[in-house]
Amino acid sequence: MTRDTTRPTWLAWTVMAVACAGVVVVAWACATAWGAVLHGHPAYAVLLGLTTIGCALALRRSLHPPETRARWRRVLDVAGVVAGIGWLAATAWLRPFTAVEPALAAMASDADVTVTETATHVDLVPAGEPSGTAVLFQPGAKVEARAYAAVLRPLAEAGHTVVIVKQPLGVGFLAAGATADAREAHPEADRWVLGGHSLGGVVAAAETNDDRGVVAAAETDDDVDPGGSRAGEPGPPVVGLLLYASYPAGDLSASLTAEVASISGSRDGLSTTADIDASRANLPVDSTFTVVEGAVHADFADYGPQPGDGTPTLPRDDARNQISEASVRFVDGLGD
Template structure:
């Protein structure tokens, strides 16, 4: 009798643990789908109507490529937490215009730290390209730092690394905003030592955290004093100069 009671208690404990785990997973999945910030329609329309680039909604992600197909350099770009990947197409389209193929990933559960796929899961979208950079915005940038060992360059938008890349020969571009209320200038500075000494650090005056994507305002962010058009032009100028120095043959 006592053994039966013990088995019932053990069974109840096991099922209780299973229930907690299932509820926990369901909670995380549910939370990851709530509050996703969608891409703004007007900037995205400009991408779709751009005759200089080819846009593909591929299995590996959103692919922006030169319309003439002539591309020898690629960038895998990882979105910030709960941001629609399409929101980064407008600010990255200038790279495709200049001959760089861009693959914007779709992180699992809309959160980069849940996505454990390697860089080759995304570079397979353009198998003929031999030279790849990796980048990301906010949490996506943190994940990009973790994948940087398999790339030749790293591009950070309003982000910083949590792993140490200071002893690598990686080409690094970090673009931040003076009005960023999330990846603040202080946080960017505090993590500077984790990047190579020759990393290019550029702060855009008037840019906020959400200035790096076209998805509207974000809770906790600062107030931008730069227009979206000015931001796109400034980022395009910085990116174009950076990639011009990367190997492309």
């Protein structure tokens, strides 16, 4: 086999540069989003750890290369550099939006609401007897779950258990099983509302539609447990879909049986008013649409400004209050 006695200088420097860039990316993510890294789903923290280890190994290999190198090893080095650049780009892009006040203050338990946090979800539970209606909420892409505590806490204060999902890498489609886990954790709830912000709303809409088949099957199956579910499958039905600056990916106008509330902002630069208007045809005709005048995409949680968003003309506190009020009004109505 042909061997080279030297390693190309350009390749050695490139590997070292990519490894150093990886260290910078990890340091930047931790410095700018430490709260989200610490309190988010552990998947991103693991990603940062793997990135650090990979960069350390690459630096060591660059500083102490073997004396002779087969030509095929050089090809692997080049492929590794390309893969490493892609890995670092994904790691940087996946840096989460960190929760800020007043969401952090809303994470504290008091006489009205008990707040608990695990590696996969945040629960806001009424201190008194909870209503039969619970809410499972999917955050927007890369938005930390705690960022929704202030806007959703009024639901818990109104008597409804709220479960905010911590999504792996901040992607709702990776949070498979969240609905089943919430049902198992809160057997006191006999009906559920699935909600979500932006991409989280897309996921919630799809799961609400899919759940229709599960419930229908459970209603006709002889193997039903006392809680209303088929053996091995959740039973309490999904009766509502709560969309924050979001819309379904496809046409659910004929298949969706749950009631729908769409809350959006008139100044949203990401889920625009045109997008929301177009979604009306894909939702049941009796869906409720609430537009918060002057609100933007980032008003539906507390995580600071978001690239590509519009310019708000309404104070953030006012926008949050209107969103919360519309949400409570919708969920309260489902218990009638």
